Ligand SMILES: *[C@@H]1O[C@H](CO)[C@@H](O)[C@H](O)[C@H]1NC(C)=O
Ligand SMILES: *[C@@H]1O[C@H](CO)[C@@H](O)[C@H](O)[C@H]1NC(C)=O
């Protein structure tokens with residue numbers, strides 16, 4: 001983790017300059033390198049059209065202690081390196097007189113002034129004939145080649161070419177390939193370790209050596225498979241339509257029995273295009289648009305969570321339009337007992353009726369699917385032969401047939417294990433036939449028959465029903481109005497809790513509202529009732545017929561994100577009941593409307609008070625201490641005490657609401673996740689709010705209870721100081737609030753962090769110091785060093801000063817000016833849009 005943090009800070013530092021790579025001002029350029037020549041540091045070899053350049057470069061700026069030999073685009077700033085020769089053997093700064101030299105046998109060598117070899121290209125099976133010599137040339141394509149030439153530089157074939165030894169970049173014309181005979185001879189791209197370190201990184205992209213049909217796979221450290229696309233169906237890799245229908249590039253796949261290879265060309269050869277695997281594992285096609293716009297991302301191959309292998313478990317289907325896992329439509333159900341199989345749910349699905357191979361199973365056709373992982377090839381068989389063979393083999397779970405070679409031969413492809421990594425691909429998926437028990441198939445047939453009957457019946461009855469319905473509505477309206485006026489009178493004496501809380505069953509603690517009812521309560525969503533708005537929609541104050549005040553959160557129409565957040569929030573909050581969590585009274589789904597109804601909290605959100613010049617006086621130390629304790633208890637309930645382990649992920653001052661007695665309640669569960677394990681989980685969609693996100697979450701998308709603890713620490717320090725962490729400025733230094741607090745702590749002046757207006761009242765300085773101590777223990781760099789929420793609550797409730805360890809340096813302590821840079825440079829964004837931080841700026845109610 002400390003290494004990760006180091007990377008992170010260095011990334012920031014380097015992106016502050018336009019280029020992480022030291023620009024090379026070449027003193028001399030040459031067009032080819034013959035055996036008696038040397039290419040010294042500072043000189044470059046250029047391609048005939050001046051597009052590419054080979055030379056020594058420094059991966060960091062300012063240049064640190066290592067250099068490499070590589071190829072980059074000649075006329076592009078920042079320097080964009082596309083190939084590195086000596087990835088594993090960097091040139092140390094201490095070496096002098098470093099140069100590149102080609103020997104008589106076509107091997108080229110990097111050596112220093114005293115002829116010590118630093119790196120050499122692999123030996124070739126070549127010795128020149130009379131009158132010919134090897135020559136090193138950089139071709140227009142960016143391919144560095146050793147050729148066999150005569151004295152007039154009329155050259156023959158390639159003895160060696162860099163295109164056969166890719167780095168992290170695939171240029172047009174360069175191939176990924178796999179030899180199915182040996183399985184070892186394969187060409188893949190490997191990411192750099194870090195932005196400023198070209199040595200081999202963790203990520204690798206190429207053909208999948210573990211399956212028989214051509215399939216692309218992205219792996220991370222130790223070869224763990226991360227994403228995959230395939231098998232090849234003759235036209236596309238199943239599930240990777242975007243690559244094939246692209247207006248800018250055209251891929252070509254060559255496949256025969258022994259070998260498969262994939263390359264791409266730019267449709268307009270004069271543009272610059274490359275596929276790069278970034279140090280953080282995103283796979284992107286980039287296009288050099290112009291000097292001002294820089295590298296534009298045309299296509300990200302692993303763009304969403306559904307691109308991760310098995311994100312929905314066996315027989316689960318991943319949906320990216322409304323991202324969540326669902327089970328295959330017929331015959332399957334979620335393994336986990338909870339019905340809300342959310343996005344991170346990976347336990348998958350199981351059959352409703354078990355298979356019975358001896359009694360004979362059947363197959364059900366699913367259309368427009370991304371085919372599952374781990375396929376096996378059973379050779380050229382007709383579709384019927386394929387089905388029969390699969391039916392006989394009890395472990396055969398599914399089959400399909402593909403015109404894999406593109407020559408009309410129908411190949412039978414089967415799956416012999418549980419089906420993993422399915423998703424629906426509208427308008428470009430493949431058909432797959434999945435094994436089902438006869439009981440299931442019969443019931444499906446029965447169901448469809450019944451559906452038909454129902455259809456006919458309903459059409460016949462429709463006219464009658466309409467008439468009846470109209471009549472009914474009138475009658476019901478009349479009676480409900482009558483009933484409402486009666487109950488209103490009754491309720492005035494009773495506690496308002498009876499309808500939603502306590503005595504009622506848990507299942508019914510969430511009520512469904514009608515849109516009419518809500519519209520009336522909020523004066524038709526009148527702007528004067530609006531009490532907040534944000535990325536997901538607007539929040540209104542409303543009044544129910546009985547006079548009960550509610551906060552109505554109306555999610556923005558057409559916001560897919562909003563819908564996801566909506567489901568999340570309803571299912572989550574309905575299950576959570578705690579004094580320090582805002583209570584969900586009910587919800588409404590009608591047409592495009594998605595509305596949540598909460599208890600109304602008269603003092604709005606904490607940020608409206610503590611960061612407000614005048615209102616901050618409303619909260620003196622006693623109240624602030626109570627709020628810190630309340631939030632801690634609410635969070636402890638989420639983490640440990642509720643039936644589920646919930647990570648809030650967006651804890652911040654604007655999500656703490658205050659009731660009339662300034663009791664805090666945590667709100668906004670739109671980003672919350674239920675965790676199965678204590679260790680936490682990793683996501684590609686890093687969403688949160690500036691200043692509150694922990695380093696491991698921003699860096700790796702890793703979230704756990706400890707990332708909430710981090711946010712809690714930030715919040716506690718904000719409550720004590722009355723200052724925002726994000727945007728904090730201090731005349732004396734460039735630290736953020738955490739850095740400032742830590743600086744004061746190490747100097748023994750921590751109580752100076754206190755909000756000055758608190759000095760007007762009686763304060764317990766030891767309580768303040770205790771809270772600062774807790775805050776600092778919560779924002780430490782290493783998640784494992786941070787306190788747990790139960791420790792926090794224990795310390796807060798303890799009478800005595802804490803007898804715990806001293807805090808370490810906080811996660812982020814550099815000020816905003818440095819923090820802001822990382823994600824705002826286009827170069828960074830292009831490379832890492834998978835891990836791009838989408839900041840939400842929802843203001844609370
Ligand atoms: C090189 O070029 C010269 C003049 O153009 C010619 O006389 C000579 O034969 C050529 N040598 C070879 C090996 O082709
Ligand atoms: C199609 O190509 C494959 C692999 O090259 C070969 O084995 C097969 O016989 C071919 N089929 C036809 C019908 O040509």
Ligand SMILES: *[C@@H]1O[C@H](CO)[C@@H](O)[C@H](O)[C@H]1NC(C)=O
Nearest residue numbers: 267268269270271272288289
């Ligand atoms: C190819 O790209 C170049 C440079 O962007 C442009 O000038 C040219 O018109 C393009 N050619 C075609 C056929 O689109």
Ligand SMILES: *[C@@H]1O[C@H](CO)[C@@H](O)[C@H](O)[C@H]1NC(C)=O
Nearest residue numbers: 354355356357358359360437
């Ligand atoms: C499978 O079906 C056969 C014949 O219908 C029956 O005898 C057997 O008990 C079934 N097996 C299971 C595990 O249900």
Ligand SMILES: *[C@@H]1O[C@H](CO)[C@@H](O)[C@H](O)[C@H]1NC(C)=O
Nearest residue numbers: 373374375376416417418420
């Ligand atoms: C893939 O299939 C093989 C047998 O065909 C099996 O041994 C292996 O465990 C499977 N791998 C996964 C990840 O399911």
